[in-house]
Amino acid sequence: EPEVTQTPSHQVTQMGQEVILRCVPISNHLYFYWYRQILGQKVEFLVSFYNNEISEKSEIFDDQFSVERPDGSNFTLKIRSTKLEDSAMYFCASKIGEGPLHFGNGTRLTVT
Amino acid sequence: GENVEQHPSTLSVQEGDSAVIKCTYSDSASNYFPWYKQELGKRPQLIIDIRSNVGEKKDQRIAVTLNKTAKHFSLHITETQPEDSAVYFCAASVPGRRALTFGSGTRLQVQP
Numbered sequence: 001e002p003e004v005t006q007t008p009s010h011q012v013t014q015m016g017q018e019v020i021l022r023c024v025p026i027s028n029h030l031y032f033y034w035y036r037q038i039l040g041q042k043v044e045f046l047v048s049f050y051n052n053e054i055s056e057k058s059e060i061f062d063d064q065f066s067v068e069r070p071d072g073s074n075f076t077l078k079i080r081s082t083k084l085e086d087s088a089m090y091f092c093a094s095k096i097g098e099g100p101l102h103f104g105n106g107t108r109l110t111v112t
Numbered sequence: 113g114e115n116v117e118q119h120p121s122t123l124s125v126q127e128g129d130s131a132v133i134k135c136t137y138s139d140s141a142s143n144y145f146p147w148y149k150q151e152l153g154k155r156p157q158l159i160i161d162i163r164s165n166v167g168e169k170k171d172q173r174i175a176v177t178l179n180k181t182a183k184h185f186s187l188h189i190t191e192t193q194p195e196d197s198a199v200y201f202c203a204a205s206v207p208g209r210r211a212l213t214f215g216s217g218t219r220l221q222v223q224p
Contacts, residue, residue, distance in 0.1 A: 041217075
């Protein structure tokens with residue numbers, strides 16, 4: 001069964017540094033998402049992406065965040081200047097139309 | 113925006129007993145209600161979903177019921193097994209706004 005793949009699985013960075021989290025959605029999916037989950041808390045929506053543009057974003061997705069689909073397969077989340085409170089598990093997800101949402105295994109981001 | 117409330121936050125049952133987790137949603141336009149199971153350190157995985165044109169859906173030991181009038185939906189797990197132990201999240205989405213809003217999660221512990 002095809003899967004959403006994310007790299008790296010764990011990223012440690014210093015406060016103020018930029019990080020890029022990478023995702024390869026399932027190949028025939030059209031809608032792409034980033035969610036985050038702070039340890040022990042619920043899954044929170046960050047941004048959705050469709051037709052090469054952001055279709056929706058939450059209050060969490062402020063100016064320090066950006067997303068990009070640089071080619072036909074990758075989908076990236078960039079955090080420009082990381083803060084301690086950005087430490088979380090970041091999940092990429094994708095779906096085809098009205099089908100179910102498929103999550104990747106996540107990237108655990110630790111900001112020190 | 114949509115708000116999803118989930119309870120209980122923790123649930124402990126004996127193996128073989130049934131478990132019920134309940135969620136309420138705020139936006140009457142929501143029409144899609146999935147349930148995800150998340151094991152420790154892993155990604156959320158879809159276990160069952162229901163759309164607003166259906167009142168109940170069953171898949172082996174798992175069933176979901178939806179009451180559109182009351183704006184609540186429930187997950188029922190029968191004949192629980194230790195491997196059912198995990199955190200379960202409900203979610204909801206409205207047409208056009210394709211992002212899921214998650215509940216806060218229920219930690220289910222099945223005691224052998």
